[in-house]
Amino acid sequence: MLDELQPIAAATDLSVAPEYRRPIAIVGAGAIVDVAHLPAYRRAGLDVRGIFDLDHERAKTVAKTHGIPTVHGSLEELLASDVDVVDVAVPANVQPGIVHQAITAGKHLLCQKPFAEDLTTARHMVTAAENAGTKIAVNQQMRFEEGIAAAIAMAKAGWLGEVTTFSFDVNIVTDFSSWEWLAKREKLEVWYHSIHYLDSVRALLGNPVRAYAVGSRTPGQKVTGETRTMTTLSFANGTNAILHVNHENRTGDAHAAYRIDGSQGSVKGTIGLLYDYPHGRPDTLTVNSAEHTDGWLNYPVTRRWIPDAFAGPMGSLLRAIATDGEPETSGRDNLGTLALVEALYRSMDSGDAQRPEESAP
Structure with a gap:
């Protein structure tokens, strides 16, 4: 092993x-x-x-x-x-x-x-x-964060068979007003937070051909922009990505997880930093592969998103x-991430799915 x-x-x-x-x-x-x-x-x-x-x-x-x-x-x-x-x-x-x-x-x-x-x-x-x-x-x-990088490496190496879904489920508290320059931004959550998840998805799956999102604000929030988003991405080969991100969790049960599913297994992890930002806790990662493991196997994640992944x-x-x-x-690769962000805001405004510009033929 x-x-x-x-x-x-x-x-x-x-x-x-x-x-x-x-x-x-x-x-x-x-x-x-x-x-x-x-x-x-x-x-x-x-x-x-x-x-x-x-x-x-x-x-x-x-x-x-x-x-x-x-x-x-x-x-x-x-x-x-x-x-x-x-x-x-x-x-x-x-x-x-x-x-x-x-x-x-x-x-x-x-x-x-x-x-x-x-x-x-x-x-x-x-x-x-x-x-x-x-x-x-x-x-x-984020694509260099140890757990994310290991999960993507397992998927690329075929541990999961044919990848079917990449998902993020994040339900936390983020006081965006701590950054004064962010407090009045009308476009907030996707531009300044979920862009991390979107780029990580692209690191594995490439550019989607269809992007749909809804964004919302909650009563009493301190900042102007959207603080909750739900996103679905569709890829040419039939793979999908799903993101649910909420920054106004007011009940103390923080949750920040991701999962990659495939025809022969799954890998799932947690983003420890987000459970008590900026202090956080250790990340976790576990994989279940029909070919490589006997049930769920814990993968040792020894580094943190902040500061380690910044190297x-x-x-x-x-x-x-x-x-x-x-x-x-x-910079050229990142045009795909920015095109995806722009497509998601167009989707929020129109109510319809959009095709990111960098995916257009």
Whole structure:
């Protein structure tokens, strides 16, 4: 059994070989950089040389905490440095301007998700990077979370036979008002949370040909946008994905689970972080495969979504730079995720299923 699990474990490996590592600079010093990006990079042995934030004092505090030697006084100063990999960790509405400046400066980029607030803007960034010969990746790190990555690896390796359904069932409390810039967003849950699940589904199943969603708000919620969504996705081969996500659970029985079903088995797991965010609890994963297990087998998940999975997109970008390949979560790949998000909002508005643009013939 250990021999059979080795390729699954290898698919979840977040280590970055020394020959792929190169200095990194970060634009943005918010909480996600402090608690996720930088701890993950430290564990992966990556070298962060500089940081810039409009709040210079905040940048100095984060730099001191994480041993970053240079706090840049401006974006232009950072882009003039000899660091050629830049991690942009800012809200989507201000990201494109920074990205275009960085591309002009010849930098390779890891961009925050959402990549952009609309598909057209995202396409412009991808085209600009490709024309300049720079690599661009998006920080869609959930597909690198150990349990999700192992589940996808098992499905791709045929452990489940022919995959029939990928589902997420998340019923939690999220105080989106803690992020002031999110509180007034009219489009909220899918853009800023379920986009993680959608990207993970795409990592296994590719682009759907049909997307349907409903979104709702609950009485007394603190934020403007939708906080509950129900989504169904249909794929050309007959596979389906189902997502039920609620952020207004007021009864204390949090639940955050996913499951992949196939003709020869199933794999199911829990997302521990969401049970008591941001503290969370360990993730779980268990698999039942007609060919590989005798009943349900627990798979040991030893890492967390935050911070560990954040090493995944950066590691993939660094490998792509070194080998002249494509990052797993490249900007071009992420166009499929953004097209899906836009299709779901069109579905909410129209009441009808929609075809994502990146799936169109």
